[in-house]
Amino acid sequence: MDKEKTIRERFRVFEKLVNIGYNTDNKIINLKVEELLSQPNFNRSELVIAVGIKNSLASKKLVAFLCGIEEKNNNTRKENNYE
Numbered sequence: 001m002d003k004e005k006t007i008r009e010r011f012r013v014f015e016k017l018v019n020i021g022y023n024t025d026n027k028i029i030n031l032k033v034e035e036l037l038s039q040p041n042f043n044r045s046e047l048v049i050a051v052g053i054k055n056s057l058a059s060k061k062l063v064a065f066l067c068g069i070e071e072k073n074n075n076t077r078k079e080n081n082y083e
Contacts, residue, residue: 010066029057029058053065
């Protein structure tokens with residue numbers, strides 16, 4: 001998925017959350033996936049994005065997430081690096 005499409009999709013899901021009442025930081029942080037499953041207009045990929053929004057807000061990285069800037073974990077192992 002290209003970066004612009006990722007950003008549009010994430011903002012669209014964010015807007016959907018706001019429209020169904022998740023309009024404060026605390027409401028989004030306390031969001032339960034089960035609550036979204038009862039919403040008829042959320043598909044699986046949107047649920048994944050909604051959880052990403054929740055987690056990034058809790059870790060104070062919401063803007064980076066919405067803009068498609070993913071921070072890599074420094075502890076991840078580099079594959080095929082046999083130096």
